[in-house]
Amino acid sequence: MVSIEENCHGGFLQTFAWKVGTNEAALRLIISIFAGYPLSIFLRDNLHGTSATTKHLFISTIGLAICYFNYGMDTGYLFFCSLFNYILLFLVGGTGSSVIISFLFNLGYLLVSYAIFASNDYDMNWTTPQCILTLRMISVAFDLYDGHKPVEKLSSEQKSLCFKESPGLLEIVSYSFFFGYLLTGPQYPLRQYRDYMDGKLLDNESGKPSDTLQPAMRILTIGMIYFIIEILLVPSFPATYLVTEEFAQSSFLYKLFYICLFGRFTINKYVTFWLISEGVCILSGIAYSGKDKEGKAKWTACSGIKPLAFETALSVRDMVATFNISTNTWLARYVYKRLKFLGNRYISQIVSLLFLAAWHGLHIGYYNNFILEFFIVMFDVQATELFTKVPILNNISQHRLMSLVKLVVLKFCMLLFMGYPLVSFVLLKWSKIHLVYKEVYYIGHIFFVILWPIFSFGVIIPWFKTQKLKSKEKENAKTK
Known part of the structure; x- marks a missing residue:
């Protein structure tokens, strides 16, 4: 265990993290996610109207830098994964073989990474963005494959996501390391990412940058409420208490009640990061998902959770339907169906x-x-x-x-x-x-x-x- 003296003689972030009651990895993650807000404003306002190549260069550079800030040289493992998938799709993309190889490689690469780098507790290392990248790369292989199938054999969903042109190296690196969803998700289709790069995802017809400040701040505010709960209440329901003698000696009903509260507060950190990351995506404009019946812009393309529906859910089905939305959608789209x-x-x-x-x-x-x-x-x-x-x-x-x-x-x-x-x-x-x-x-x-x-x-x-x-x-x- 690291002593107080060792912490005090560590780096600034390590010392600061210790003083606020967290660890350095968590602090770096928080800084990185919040850094997405000024970066999104710069991307939205200063690079709007520039070429896709310019945007790809900016996003790739920033994404790799954020990764390095969090994981150091382990960033190379993530870059290698993107590079392998680029080569695979360049050589045999659009074939059934590419889908099989992509699925086996990406999942296998992730499992081997877990076997080598995982500990006995929840890990905050490069395998976290790698697990998110795994799904993203598999989806690219599937969507490219669908793009080479006869149109009449595709579902309406597949038609909206498929494409025929294999991604270039710069594009796939940019797509892999976009700072809005790099560290915590959500999943985002490559075809929509291309639309965003081409300046097609706008809430207006004048060609101006989307007005994203208000919806982004609304989601950020909700995220900050969960963040405050995470700081003030969640520490009162630690997992470690479940294996103590005090828990074992308590009444049966108390144990069940504690498990209820433990479960609810356990997922609070996921909700917090999803909402704050969603705010970044909305602010950048990438979360645009069309307009509703009243003509109002929707910003739901990067939603990880529906807070109100989740909190008021009275059944497991309703809870699942409103929680971890992008991952569940991905699972239904590329595995279940x-x-x-x-x-x-x-x-x-x-x-x-x-x-x-x-x-x-x-x-x-x-x-x-x-x-x-x-x-x-x-x-x-x-x-x-x-x-x-x-x-x-x-x-x-x-x-x-x-x-x-x-x-x-x-x-x-x-x-x-x-x-x-x-x-x-x-x-x-x-x-x-x-x-x-x-x-x-x-x-x-x-x-x-x-x-x-x-x-x-x-x-x-x-x-x-x-x-x-x-x-x-x-x-x-x-x-x-």
Whole structure:
């Protein structure tokens, strides 16, 4: 452990980080993200109307400098990944082979990086932007491949994202190291990036820079609220408390309540960084996503979360739909939908979640988290359908005297269903994870993974099929 004396004799950032109660890596990350605001203003106002090459040079230089500021010579690992993908697409881009090679190389490169550089805790090193870059490079190979397929075989989404021209070296480096999404995401399609470089993503028809200050400051303000919560409240719910004797000696209900709050505050840091980074993207103009029905500009292309919808969510499905939006969209677009040939949505979902687990790292905690998420979402969907279609349950849930009880119960359950898997996501090692789950008798695993699937496949699904059959028979009887 680093002593106080060693900290005081370290560099300025190291010393300052220690004084404000954080570490140097986190401080460098925060500085880098906030630096995106003046950089975005310069890009928007001073480079507007210049050539794409000029913008690529500026973005590449700044992005590499930010990377070096955070990760030093390890920046070379990220640059090598971009270089490899450029060569791959230059040689065989647009073919099925390029997609397979890209997928295997980028995911393999990431997993090997985890194996070499990962520790037993959450790491703030170059593998963080690398995991974001991994998805970005895979998407480029897919979209280029789609661009070489017959148009009639493409979905409307694929048509809007595909392209035929392989990216140049400067372009792919710029695309990889754009400072708005370099360190924390979100995912952003290359075709839209090209539109931005060509000055097509504007909220006006006069050709002037977009008026992005107000929407950017609105998102930044929300992000700063989460940032303040991160500083003031989150330290009160540390993961380390879960493996203490004090937690073990507390009551069962208290343990569940703490897991609820722990889970909620654990994801606060992700929300914070997503919102602040989204503000950078909006300010630069790259987040422009067209206009709504009223003709107002939308700035949602780089959204990582919908704060209001997330905070008011009363089900796991609603929470998932509003959280980590760009990654979930990427997963659906390039993994889940591409597995349609399997003919089974459950298998596609499991494979997608296993990919997501591997993308996060090699620790067993990630896999446990996402497998639990699969079963919890399945329960959430089926339980909601039961309360909708079974008359007695529907009547009880809709009774006006049950409204407040329903609100409290649903919110508690949603927080518990979110927090329970996150225990393993944060603690990572099974030796630690087991200490927590055994204190709550593995209640989540027993109910969601064992009891509910048995009840679901033995009772619920057959009942739904019977009801559908009866409905068809009634409809047929009416038509005769």
